[in-house]
Amino acid sequence: MSGVTTGEGGGAKAVPTAAELDDMSPEELARLATELDDVVVQHNAPKFPVPGTRAEKRAERTVAFWFVLSALAALAFVVAFIAWPHEYVPPSDPGYTMYSLYTPVVGVTFGLAVLSLGVGVITYVRKFFPEEVSVQQRHDGPSDEVARRTVMAQLASAGKDTTIARRSLIKRSAGAAAGLFGIGLGIAAIGPLIRNPWKDGPDSPLWVTGWRPENGETVFLRADTGELSEIRRVRPEDMEPGSMQTVFPFRESERGDEEALLHAQKASDAPVMLIRLRPGTPVVKRAGQEDFNYGDYYAFSKICTHLGCPTSLYQAQDNRILCPCHQSQFLATEYARPVFGPATRALPQLPITVDEQGYFVARSDFPEAVGPAFWERRS
Structure with missing residues (x-):
């Protein structure tokens, strides 16, 4: 037996039972959904009332073009x-041009794929979705069981109205675009994980930095003066406490290069940030790195x-x-x-000392990898 619900204007509406819902066709369910939602369709006209016209075929090819692109x-x-x-590849070596184009080529092709896919979807909506004007009354509260049962039928009916089912050209081109775009996203996401960052052993990029002798x-600690040719090596007396x-x-072999x-x-x-603590500041040192500092001077990545x-900061x-990006x-x-x-993870510490001329020098490279998303350390 059917139930009764009260509409926005106070009028009673018959609500079908579960058995009656099961007997309804998709079209009837979609029609029921609009009635229960207090939706009044004022105007609904297909873009191409007569199938197979030249204008329709031209519009279909336009949409397919964007998906194929x-x-x-x-x-x-x-x-x-x-x-x-x-x-x-250094600028002076062969192959630098191809290397320098890697990021632009990847960026342009990825951007074009996203742009074309979006334009194709928008073009399809504009050219094939029916011109519809509907008015719906507002309702408060969650949807009831009948509304949940009929909403999928309503969506299916909307899809049928857009005539996507009979447009194989658009479906194939859109499927190819979405599929290849999804593959591209997957490769971009897992590609860096496939490459073996340790393939060079002790010389692997994750283990080695420019501080390795x-x-x-000798590797000196150099201050940035704003001029590449102006070399200013750092001494302890160059820094104030705190x-x-x-x-x-x-x-020295890099001077002039x-x-x-x-x-x-x-x-x-x-x-590297070179820090001079105030004299007498209590310090806790990491095990195995007790001699990485020079007096009150500490160097961290x-x-x-x-x-x-x-x-x-x-x-x-x-x-x-302080890290200003995410407040670590x-x-x-x-x-x-x-x-x-x-x-x-703690910032890697660079072992430093002072040479016989009084300049800060690096005793070795960092004992662990520099940068994010890496948690293993050398044994």
Whole structure:
């Protein structure tokens, strides 16, 4: 037996039973959904009342063009992401042009795939969705069981009205675009995880930075003066107690070599914050790194272990290192361990000392990987 519901205007409406709902056709369910929702369709006319006209075919080809273009762009993105040369090549070496185009090619093909897919969807909606004007009364509260049973039929009816079922060209091109775009997203997401970052053993990029001594050459701590050709190596007397400055690696063999000097400053794992604590400040050192400092001077990687932002702020009052991106905080007096925010790993500490001429030098490279999303350390 049917139930009764009260409409917005106070009128009673018959609500079919579950058995009656099961006997209804999809069209009847969709019609019932509009009635129960107090929807009045004022106007509903298909864009192409007569199927198969030239205008309809032209509109269908236009939509398919955008989907095909999206599919081709997504395929080009996948190929470029996998096969385009992406390993660093110095500007003076052959192959630099191809390397420099990697990011633009990947960005353009990915952007074109997204843009074309969006334009195709919008074009289809504009050219094939019926012109409908409906008025619905507002209702408060959750939907009842009948509304939930009929909403899917209403959506199916709307899909039928858009005539997508009989447009195989659009369905195939849209499926190809969405499929290739999805494959491209998947490859972009898991691609960096497939490459083996440890394939070079001790020389793997995750283990090595510009601070590693090579061929016995001393690596100095150099201050950034704003001029590549102006070399200023740092001495202990250059810093006041409670101060901090950013330093970069420098080798005498790089003097006059603009490319090498630029790389030393632009490398993502190169920046180091050199901190001078106030005399007598209590310090807790990490096990195995008790001699990494030089007196009151401590050197930590400037790359946040959360997402790689520069930890460029230092509060001398409480000896906290701050990352401005996501508010991670590290305690400089306790081997730069995280004490607040999303970072979970301490900033790697660079072992430093002073040479016979009184300049700060790096005793070795960092004993662990620099940067985010890496939690293992060398044994």
